[in-house]
Amino acid sequence: MRAFVLTDSSLARHAGQFVWLAVDIDDAANSAFLVKFPVTGTPTLMVIDPRTETVALRYVGSASVPQLEQLFRDGADLVRGKQLSVADEALNRADRLQNANQTAEAIKACEEAISAAPKNWTRFGRAAETLIASLRHSRNYEGCASRAVELYPRVAGTASGAGVADRGLSCALRLADEQKSRADLTAALTKAVREEAENPKNGLIDGDRAALYLSLIGERRRARDEAGMRSLREELAALLEQRAAAAQTPAQRASYDFYRARVYRDLGQAEKSIPMLEQTERDFPTDYVPPLWLSRAYSAMHKYDEALAASDRALARVSGGARTMVLDLRSDLYTARGDKAMAAQTLRDAIAFSESLPPGQHDQPLIDSLKKKLEKM
């Protein structure tokens, strides 16, 4: 989104409409902000009323230019106190409840908004996406998948439709094999995700389109269909290569690297991603992500010395919560090399670092999962 949407020159006309604030959730300077305005996923887009310091609108996920412009209109209207419909009021309440981490109440408010939605309501897509995301967040996977199937026809052919189908499918794939509804829900949502992945008119940014393919691959994995997985990966790799070749800036080209690196690694062709990642590291020499992905690519190639050298460079550049992730992946690298002692020590370092993070960036579920991983070593 930062490489394609926020660089779109058509957005310049909105520059005077808001004060624009970018918040790097890994920067310790933002700890107090994150306590006041919790962020559960990135990107999270918010409109804040400065008079009350409250969230007037909240949206989790990347947005296309039209979606973003709709958020600008909605956010400005809400702060101005424009007369609201019942549906608008309910969706705003859902935003506030989600911000307060009251997911069950937020789900009820989303359902109220959808029930009261006027014909051609411009916020219907966002209400549907918020509902499905909240159901998934609450781990009500059957409810999430069922509602996604029901709501998808009303948002099909839009970026919101892709979001509803994709999140719904991720819920369906979490259902147990013996759950009766699983097969039908999975089939319906797989079809919907496929439709959106192949629809060039739904306004999706390429990263989100790639994510749809990854969901389809996940569905084939669950079906233990190796040939189907390979076919989808090859299709995705071809799409990404085509789009990367048309990129206008290094940042745009680099935004494809990580999907390409993932898909090549999964195809057993990790070596194909080395030149592009090296180019991106040259283009963005202070960025930890290219060397981190290089370390993963070299690891997949069983070139552990090169992998550790790349991991060293990533560690030297990373800060905040992302450092925990880099250490965790470094631990995996030691495990792959057969060095259990270093793997365990690196994981202990990751836990200690994560525990030292300030409020707002302290992630207890992550710490708990790392501790469990350490116990199993």
Add this chain to the structure above:
Amino acid sequence: MRKLLLLLLLAAIPAFAKEVLPFIDNDYAKALAQAKKRNIPIFVDAWALW
């Protein structure tokens, strides 16, 4: 956990894409003061490199 990390990594995009909107970086107090002075709302992009 492992899957989550992979998904997070997949969202990686270099941080310094050139933006057409005048974003203030990592300074809520500054943004709040400006917003109060100009009487306009704040639009927040909370992001992560991964």
